[in-house]
Amino acid sequence: MPPSAPSLSRSVSLHLQGDWGTANLHRVCGWLAQELTDRCGPHTRVGIFSGRGGADAARAVGRGQVHIALTTPAAFAAAALDGRGVYAGEAVPDLRALGGLPQRDRLVVGVDRSLGVTTFAELRAAAPRLRLATGPHDGTNLIGWGADELLRRSGIDVTGWGGEIFTDERPWQTFERVVSGEADAIVHEAVMLPAWQRFGSRLAFLPVERHVLDGLADDFGWPPAIVPEGHFPDCPEFETLDFSDFLVLTRSDLPEDLAYLIAWILGETRATIEAQYRHLPPERSPLTYPLDPVAMGRSPVPLHPGAARYYGSLEAA
Structure with a gap:
């Protein structure tokens, strides 16, 4: 009752x-x-x-x-x-x-399939000049904080590799950078929104490595989570950071x-x-x-x- x-x-x-x-x-x-x-x-x-x-x-x-x-x-x-x-x-x-x-929700890392990488290890080996779209790491935006922690702990140095980071406060601003081709990589959330179905087939979504997920759980209590197969077009199941x-x-x-x-x-x-x-x-x-x-x-x-x-x-x- x-x-x-x-x-x-x-x-x-x-x-x-x-x-x-x-x-x-x-x-x-x-x-x-x-x-x-x-x-x-x-x-x-x-x-x-x-x-x-x-x-x-x-x-x-x-x-x-x-x-x-x-x-x-x-x-x-x-x-x-x-x-x-x-x-x-x-x-x-x-x-x-x-x-x-x-x-x-999940915080996911996607890179353009044309780069030919499907894992963080392959991304580190290739060290491409990424044009990455994400949230601002300004001490308030939690997408930017999560993205910074995830990329840094994964050994990804966008600017050090000669790339560029675009930051926007709202997700649809970030999504438009990927849709337009201005960005060829993204770290973001709101994975249920229809925009991901517009450009998701162009991206390879990278499984976050175990030591990174374990470190984030130990330091901040951030849990991992699964993105099921088919959530993004032609994408297998993968593990990433929970953002729920x-x-x-x-x-x-x-x-x-x-x-x-x-x-x-x-x-x-x-x-x-x-x-x-x-x-x-x-x-x-x-x-x-x-x-x-x-x-x-x-x-x-x-x-x-x-x-x-x-x-x-x-x-x-």
Whole structure:
């Protein structure tokens, strides 16, 4: 039996942070805002700030700029707790999660088939002058951070080999560089988007070597994942870096009853957000439905006690 619907008699004022404004994190913020205002006092106000969905989410919460922020991929947020990687110098030890939303994604490395390489070992041996498209490694963009770690640990030196790196904030900007032929290699995510089907047949996707995956798991807790055969045109199964899931972040000082209510909204009103993606097959959707509330409570960042109480009630049912 699902937990009974909670509500707050008091009015609240909340600041949420999503993405640039038109992508999935902002859509989730809109859903949460709607459900919160339905269940809190009559003068409740919820504001949604634009963000980048990267390391800025944990920082904004830690600095007290917003109460709640969304980030992706979920596993990357754990480094903020003790200030590893891009979070060095600004740890957020009181970072907590209210729940996660599944997005089955991967960070993949693809190179033009004309280069004649299918592995990282072959790429190192050839040392071609790549024109690589990816996200900016600027301390906030997590695609850029992941790409830098993956390439460096794999012994790939694009600029040292005489090549060029193109960086863009949004995936469709990067994809267009590959479509147009400006770039002949890519390190990126959002592998469910249709753009990959436009240019994927031109690329060889490189399996990430075991020692690289193990090192990233040891240093940052980043898990590996499989891309199944046929996900990209004419592509065999390969292993790469997992880049999955949206994570809803807050601080430990968010009132417990409010944290419980938000977790309850995530789990019990999930049909509202699922309906916005059901025109897409689950494996090609930016939100992998159907949502499982029990799985939504499994987080690489400690759950807020209020959220833990909600998810714990599901486990006990």
